[in-house]
Amino acid sequence: MLKSINSRVSLVLLVIAIVYLIFSYQLPSYAYTEVDADVIPKVLGWLLVFLAILLFFSKDNETEAQRQKRNIPKKEIGMLLGVGALIFIYIFLLEILGFILVSALFIFFCSLFLGYRSHIVNGIVSIAFSAFIYFVFTSLLQISLPSGILPL
Amino acid sequence: MGAMEGMLTGLQTAFSLQSIFFVMIGVFIGTFIGMLPGLGPISAIAVMIPITFGMDPTVALIMMAGVYYGAIFGGSTSSILLNAPGVSGTVATSFDGYPMAQRGEAGKALAIAAIASFVGGTVSVVLLMLLAPMLASVAISFSPAAYFALMLLGLTAISSLSEGSTIKALISAVAGFMVVTVGIDAQSGTQRFTFGNTNLLDGLDFLVIALGLFALAEVCTLILNRKDKSIQNAHKIGSLKLSKQDWKDMTGPMSRHSIIGFILGVLPGAGATIASFISYITEKRISKNPEEFGKGSVKGLAAPETSNNAATSGAFVPLLSLGIPGSGTTAVLLGAFLVLGVQPGPLLMTDQPDIFWGVIVSMYIGNIFLLILNLPLIPYIAKILMVPRPLLISLVVMFSMIGVYAISFNTFDLYMLLLFGVIGFLMRLFSFPAPPFILAFILGGMLEQSFRQSMTISNGSLSIFFQDPIALSILAVAALSLFIPLISKVRKGKKNN
Amino acid sequence: MKKLLLIALFFFIIVLAACGNSDDADAGESGDSGEGGSWEPEESIEIVAPAGAGGGWDTTARMVAKVLGEEGMIEENIGVVNKTGGGGAVGWSYIANYEGDPHKLFVASPPIILIPLNGQSEYGHEDFTPLSNLIADYGAFAVREDAEWDDLNDLFEDMKEDPESVTVVGESAPGSMDHIQFVQIAKAAGVDITKIRYVSAQDGESLTQLLNGSVDVYSTGMAETVEQVKADNIKVLGITAPERLEGEVIEDFPTAIEQGIDETFVNWRGFFGPPGMDEASIAYYEDKFKELSDSEAFAEIRDQFGWDEEYMGHEEYKAFLDEQKEQVQVLLDDLGLNNE
Known part of the structure; x- marks a missing residue:
């Protein structure tokens, strides 16, 4: 299942997104503004979750040269x-x-x-x-x- | 006194022997400081303030203006040669400037940058002279809703900033946006993602990210390739001469981005960095060969270099005609004016035309000096590439670290630089493009702030974005720029089928 | 393996160098004089500007350093060091590390009271040694020239009826200077301060937003308004000074007090030292700053920037700061923003 590079990377991203979201939901609220400080971070967090899932299922379309980069002695x-x-x-x-x-x-x-x-x-x-x-x-x-x- | 008469006084002031001499000195000092790691126009002007104290105000300001654009100009050198931008306005310059230098055409790249800067600077000074009084109203016409629309338009370009996977480009952008949310939120005073660390309160500096993702990540690649014979070209400087085709390629971008850069410079808060990015993106979008971008394209180098210089002069519009400093740099410049007993504001032009026009005309002279000063120096400056690779790598690392340290004089930022170097290298390994990350970092902060300002002003009603004519028209352009490529893709797809 | 050795060697040499020198450093410190008696600086003095180059703190620090040096008031070299970050918090925590070292000073203003109260710095003014205050500046509240309000009472009457109809803009975040100075005066006028809508806009955008009509009131420093008033773009409804000030244009600005709102807000600026400075060195700096404040060279600089003279010595300064803090604390409690 986790053979493709994309799916492995996407799991790492998912973890980052979740950690970020946890902190976003803990942000204190401030009464005097219409859109509070936590709104954009929450949107970003969920966006990253969504993109990570997309990446998980997307085909690996890297070129051979790009793949070669990872073969570091x-x-x-x-x-x-x-x-x-x-x-x-x-x-x-x-x-x-x-x-x-x-x-x-x-x-x-x-x-x-x-x-x-x-x-x-x-x-x-x-x-x-x-x-x-x-x-x-x-x-x-x-x-x-x-x-x-x-x-x- | 009429505008014509004022301009003549300005010409007289600017063409006096004394002024020319000080413009020359200013430009020279500015270029020199700009080439030093981490020192851009802000620090260049700040260090000049005590020195000019007590000088004749007109002459001192003329010299300051010289320092200002000299510093911006000087910043592009390290961007092109080392992929290590010294100033944020020149990050986009490295996208095509560095690949061109790597190809063995460092001389040509620097020459293009110098000429593009010259054109951008000169055209915008002419615009400044002719239109400054009129543009004053443009400078204040943008409401928070309009800024939001403008930032959104910039972000629609993410997918065009990268080849390969769109998903990966979007992930990079979201990550860049996430990084910019770190720090004290200006609208609520809430600390976000600072983990109680004082050093994170102001968020991360743009240069920390840019030097990490570009310079240090490049250092990693250089280390891996250090024995690779095929890249020995990178030691070549090549000729400064531009071919007929190069000239032809440059004309379009230079004329377009003199104007785009100038207008973005006029808007308070936008400035040279945003201008250079937007110009780069625009140029790539309208190009017939977008695949050449990022690989040493002449257009891709000329566009941001023209734009950041044009924006620099544009920033003088709100400063000189309204007394509004639209950027950190012009705020420092405003301080310099005050020290010299000159109060820029709506009345400067009528009360002190010799200063107003003198500064503007001297910018024109300064641009000429920049060109004659820098073109002959290019072969010598480019010699840095002849330095043996191991030593060069050490120097690039050193350059990046001084650059970051000179921002806040805090080692914490250096650890962050190292961290982003690692992130940048990993991104390269897994083919995540860095430019969308940087773009989202630049535009994201302003996007969020202007969105929330608008919402507070409108008591939470989204209609504010549709009532403001400027915001509405920019949003329309943004929507078009998203859908046109989609539609053409669908059409192409149908044809192929 | 060889590579590892190299790294180890690099580390070793550096540690060696560090050890070899530590004795000298100790010797230098013991040279400070004890309690009582007079004190003179023995090495170059470092003035920290807890913000980037070019801001208010940086300018003040550089100008003061320049006059102290050029007029020969202090013989030792005076260098200005920028410690940027956290609205000052980074610079303060840096200074806090130099307990008792009379060669490290820093320039301070109201944020050193506000920022700790906002929970953004663990150090506040009590943690340092206030030496002397030098200058004072005051806040101004401006509206567009064609606005319906002609004085503060007009504005506050409307705000009492419908606080949400008015949007205030300032450079800094809520809880910091531009916000607090407005809230303080509005509260004294009887406005419900928990309903005030405040927008923060940086890089000159705040004035832009006032001029293009996005917002209604601009809370800022007096100097920022002068040119716009001269050009008839805006009008100043009131300033936070105790009495009218002298100077072209500025003399026409009515104070809040004369409009029947008994409240002031001072944007003071002075110099602090690290915690635990001895009396001799405090006396030395009090003396030097007094001399500076009285000098013609500094008077010229004050005029140029439109600063008001407001000298306070150590004791007076300390009492003043404590009082300021209490005032702000009450406001932040009302707003529910006290995070200390």
Whole structure:
């Protein structure tokens, strides 16, 4: 039954729609408006339920190329997760360690991780780019970026 | 003083050596700031306010205006080259600009954008000069019911924004609409789907969604294809030269969308983002080869670029002739006017014609500067594509993150960016188109608000949508645009049978 | 495996850097002076505008920072930082983390009272240290020039008879400034405030809706009405100030009080610090803001924006804020909107 991609995706969408609807029905009411804040969300929620059901029964009309996209080798998935993890660490440390340091390290390691092997160029670019942006934002435009632990 | 005389004073002011010099500086600063991630016209003007304090008001405003459209112009660069729009007005630019650059024609794409911007900007400034006083009444003619109709018209285009499954396109759109319901509801003050999180009270910023769904999702694809030899074309910049056919292709969209963009810019609340989307959709709908759109079509690039620049000048109509700031950007610009001791309002044109016309005429000069400043720079800017792929990917990620961080200076938005990057990638994998999502996100909020405003005003009667002539005629167009393709489909079907 | 190592290395280096520096940070903080005595800032001062660039808070913060710096009132650098979100809530929760740090200030106005009462922020004005108020602005209620009402009493008489026949528009959501200022005056005039129809419209659409006749009354700030009044597009029925103000056009705006409605609403704007600031640093800022308020440079800026001078020191400010809060609380209770 659940062989087709469409039916599997539609089940996920159905779950999203139901969760969204549950929260929609819990919205507090406000007395001074004709159409309250919960009306549109409820309409959207039920619309998604309806569309998900349609999708469940619809024929899979993807082209071969589109299907091919989903065949990602294991190694490549690791690659994506790795970059995702780097981004996550970046966000986590941005306001703790400061913009220049974390950005430079991010660019350097992310490029290295993706297979860039000119370490010197990589180092120069990562530091120069981060320092340039930092300088332009903070000194020229007076927009503060986190300075962090560097004595700036 | 008559309008003619005022205009002459304006010309004199604008063509003084000093003004030309400051327009040039303004345009240069604006373009530069616009190219920086996350900084669009709003921040560009805001950072200029303290700097211009104490300057001669006319000159300062002329420079500000230069900064304003320079910033919008600069935003298209990253859209085209990196699929990472720096400003919301240039998201639609990436739909065809980026594929064109990937094909090895980055130079051409940037040149088309520059020329389309120039035309859109120039035509709309001419319209502004000739029609500003008359258009003031157009700017305030739209009731909430009419806005509702206009947003609905925009949404009817969802199916035309994507190939393949209509159901999937609709699901994308509903999802986009759902995301925009997050935050404090303006009509009731109710918090919706915020889960007690302070960061969600204002909802999600458009750029978080756009950069996630486009730039980060594209990064995923780039990572997977990084060793693919067939895409080495993407490192090519190509010639800036446009063929005769390109010119021919551009003429239609440029003339159409100068006007569409301008009118949408005049309406308070609509603005450059909505204008660029509506233009893109319209162009695709009337095109004989809609299947070329999204794959690097010249028309698909020229339409939104013309439109967002035209809308930018259009936004000056309510600001200069009524003192109504129709967008976040013009609100900041209004602040800049106030700081300089100039109060834009219905009387600005008669009381201070040198400022009124000076600013308008200088916009014209500014557009010329933009073109001469930017065309020669294109080959250098496009060199960013020569950067080795792993490094380029890191820089695109970095660019997106700075862009989001510069909106609210809050890491929460960055986590949201990451989340929408993942969502965008999954959508790609399962062939759910992203443009309907974005379109519903842009139009949905206004659709809901104007609908509910109308209902409050009418005490809950739907008749308000049929009593307002503007609303009624737009609704009629919306109905037609839904049914005509259906009818023609049915007819075609019959023929084939 | 190699890739994993790389990520680990990235993390390791960063943690190392973090540890290596934490000592310095501690050393810096202990340098603050204790109770009593005088205090001077030791590092650059950060003024938070809890909203995006270009708004009222941002403009005030940037202008104040500029005058304080350029006139040499404060030697240390003053930077303006935007913390956007939740109508201010994001910025407030940011400041609340810097307990006792006299180098973090923020600019505030009535929303810091209204938003917590609407249940949209866990921090209210009591959670911070009010330093000085600087300026005051007042609300105005405008109608189209050809409207049937000529003063507030005309309008409120009609609203008493049939409250639903009148639609009021403002920029902000119900429960926030534009709404509350109207409700406050209407209540004093005897209108049933639970029946008032209020529409919120952003991005200049509120004035548009008034001009094109979609709505009847526009509740806004005084400055927003001046140009339209000059052009004979709208008329101002009343303002929320205690007495008439000076200035071209503005001097013609009648107050609610002189029309027999004994009520005012102040859109005050001043500077706050984080919770738990010591007396010496409070005194320092009171002093500096007083100097700023009295300076010619700031007077010029006030004129340009049409702000009224309204200096209040720490103690007076605190009492004023508590009183404001009580007033609003009563209103929100009446409306059933109190979510604190």
